[in-house]
Amino acid sequence: MTLTAVLIVAAALIGTGLYGALSQQSFVMLMMGLELILNGVLLAVIAFWSLGVGGPPRGQVLAIVVMAVMAVEMAVGFALVTAVFRRRQVDTTEKLGTLKE
Amino acid sequence: MTAIPLVFALLAAGIWFAAIAERFASARRFPSAIVLAPLWQAARLLSQQRVRTEYPDALNWALAPLVYGALAVAGLSVVPFAPGLVVAPLDTGIVLWGACEALTIVAVFLHGWSANSMLPLIGGYRFVAIGLPAMLLSMFVLIAAALPAQSLAVGAIVESQRSMWNMVRQPLGLPLFLLLGLAISLRGPMDYGDASDLSGGTAAEVSGPHRLAWGIARLAMLTAFAAMGASVFLGGYLGPWLPGPAWLALKTAALLLVLTWLGCNLARMPAPRMMAALWLVLLPLSFLDLVIAGVEALL
């Protein structure tokens, strides 16, 4: 288990997450893609700390920040979905065309 | 490695004991054949025909009882039987227990959802609504218990109770923890997943060996909760004269009796009112518990 191997796994997770975030129509599935990207980031952060730089657990602090970001993304994301659904009864990104204007 | 057989022995004894205690608590008398009654029921269930629903998610349906039981075993693996006698001497024992509780909710939801039938699905949803705040609460209570020990390891928490049990030090802790045990193992006043008004809830469509496995898994979870509560709040293996594992077994049995008595004698509130009670009454109480623990740590 080398740093390179773990980082490649993290890259695979980020790539898969990016595919999901761009390709899914449903808001909730789109957020799953974002979560998968953050999953890869979390793995990379911990791997860098554990196998790369060592020393005091600053890397874990960064991981905790990433987890907080995940929670914020979920909470605000679902609140936005709820708000949009209340106004327009839609749950896919295409139906939000008026936001382009 | 002697701890692994001890875990399974405790689980088997706990399941048997809880099954008998439950019969006794609901019958309010002591029928002569009560000791062997769980075995007869198990044999009857094993020979029963299996019910099938239309297009179930067969894999998850079969996995749910196994996952539920495995989580009980994983939770018990951090409980020490004597100083140093523990399957997984983790520094993060409490966190592992919390992760098991959180996954329990997923297991019960999957059990209700994968049957592809209405009543189990409603049971699954209701359980999630009640189970999530309940699980949150139990983590606060456990963190308060970890405070005097200055460690997240269950062994250190037990050792910190040599002078005084946590039940005395933090009087709110044990009642809240037991309530959550009832919620997570789907019992009595907190049984929102397998409730009788949904004709069995998540277990409405299961029969035969599957129902037996689900029942055993629920009793295993109850036993794991009793053992954890005994370790964190009643001093676990600490006690005079008897060896450590015996004290743990005695305290676990006492908590199992309390849990089954509560399960059979308290009425169930409607789910929305229970939600309000959990978020508005019990959650602040658990914060109060944290405050008490913090003030005691400062003094």
Place this chain on the structure above:
Amino acid sequence: MTAADLAFYVLSAIAVVSGWRVFRTDSMVRASFLLMLSFIAVAAIMLMLAAPYIGMATVFMMAVEMMVMALFMVMFMMNPAGLNPMNMVHQNRLSIGAGATAFVGLTVAVLFTDLPHEKVARQAPVIRDLGHELLGPSMLIFESAGVTLLAAMVASVVLSARSGRFGPSDEGSRPPGLEPGGEPAGRIPESEQEDE
């Protein structure tokens, strides 16, 4: 190859494959629990990487989060039980290209970078160190994460509450006029725009 290496390969295969299946499965509930499986595999890798607290906290958090996600899926999707087949994908080819480019780009960057090789000591008291770090030198970071979460809670309540500031939000509430009895201020709701 040691047992740790084997475990790492198995776990990373689980993480990546279940992460990919999330977007190929029919059912929303299955998708969110596949994502949870991916997170649990990553958490197990983190346990092997000397980060036991973060690993277990990830399992804890993801189990709750994916449970909530499954509920929201069911709330907003057209098939409530989430057992019927469906496919809702757009700009598929572009997305595959972007995902593959990200993967290849990052992999090339990883392979051609001179990475540091300072490992964490085997017996280091990582959990104790983490606690001292969080409540010592890194307290500001930790507390800002906490305040951010509080802000997110307030924001999500404000956004999702039905009672808007000027009336129920699903009835297109609008603020009062700038002068007494005047036109309501703010954006005109879509439903009324079409009538004009």
